[in-house]
Amino acid sequence: MALLTQAPRGTQDILPADSAKWQKMEDVMRQEAHLQGFGEIRTPVFEHTELFLRSVGETTDVVQKEMYTFKDKGDRSITLRPEGTAGAVRAMLEHGLYNEGLPVKLYYFTSCYRYEKAQKGRLREFHQFGVEMFGSASPLADAQVIALAASVFQRLGIRDLSLEINSIGCPECRARYTAALKEYFSAYTDQLCETCLSRLERNPMRILDCKSPICAGIAEGAPRMLDYLCEDCSRHFEGVKHSLTEIGIPYTVNPTIVRGLDYYTRTVFEFISTATGAPLTVCAGGRYDGLVEEMGGPSMPALGFGLGMERALMILEAQKADLAEKNPCSVFIAALGEEASFAAFRMAHELRLSGISAACDVNGRGLKAQMKYADKIGALYSMVLGDNELQTGEAVLKNMETGEKHTVFIGDGFLEQFAAIEAEDDLKRDFPQLSENKE
């Protein structure tokens, strides 16, 4: 297909039918963030490339092969953000938000860009809901951030999600652990797969989640990070687990959870769903106590998570969750004849000025076609305006679902009558027994 009519690989259009679902998800996330005292931050789609090199880490796959980097006309190296944390940290520092009281609690909706080989749930442009919390080293902060994600999933109706947590320690205990890992795996250099051999030097922790059966078998006997945690890190991890238990959030400790971005320390976690087939991480995050200082700010503990919007939506659809709340038209005003079509047009306009969603025919269609259209767009009520109505000032308002008809004035007083009819119909729908008793 021509370039003109085909979106670039790994990008998606979100059409009106889907955007209703997006809005519903965003509403839940926004509400939950506000409920927990997080404020929205919006940062640029692109940043200086250095920002990501420094924060995400120069040796990570994301930086080495997945960034959209280019030179702008001023010869600056610019990169489309591959994740949300770096920009949030940068903005937090640039504007000194940490002077306004700690912890600083931020949330955001962003698009992210990674040059990947696209698949379902793995896009080149994708969207994240993220939160970041700066200035608390307490395990309670970890638990609150995790709880925020858990609440969002619960309110969205996402089921069968597992929360897996781990601690990868601080730089000190991690160094000791890495050394122990190297020593252990070095005894198996003749059996490890090729990629793991290269990992042995660069990042031995990655060998732990190798999918090759041989490597996985060897990894089973490997030293465990949790046994190498220093006292502080160990106490912190215990605190996180205790806090989660305290608020009834189930979790499993998974020692193979190792995040792919360099800035993580201590707590790391993932929410994983199997609703769409293969296990899919829909939300992941953790603590990054060293990042703020690394970026030139004060030494400040911090943590956060990113939640993949497309992935969340995939899971919801796989579970056939009912998200599709349409924004239906309240009243469709059909018109018979030219004079009436102007009257209908004016009335629809006036209703909209009063905050009522109204529509009328703009295609010059016959009455029958107009009614069909009203049905198609899901209009709640319809009304026909013709010469008779214009003369008498009265029209018939029809409930499109029940077929029930009410005679109403089309001039002054319509709004009041309409509100009353709507309220009565709502009542009948919600409590059918009431109308039965009436008769």
Add this chain to the structure above:
RNA sequence: GUGGAUGUAGCUUAGUUGGUUAAAGCGCCAGAUUGUGGCUCUGGAGAUCGUGGGUUCGAGUCCCAUCUUCCACCCCA
């Protein structure tokens, strides 16, 4: 980045060993007396068969390239 599939109207698909104007259902539009939608009936629009080459008298069907989507790796939200 590696390996493997896929691609026919808006959607889901049919299309025989390559052979005349590429089918169907759903959807869309219009009608079935200018006063009322959902059911039914009739008609219509809509496809350069992903794109570009090649083989052939002839290609939706075969070959090559390319793009998209999807699956498994890799990685990750």
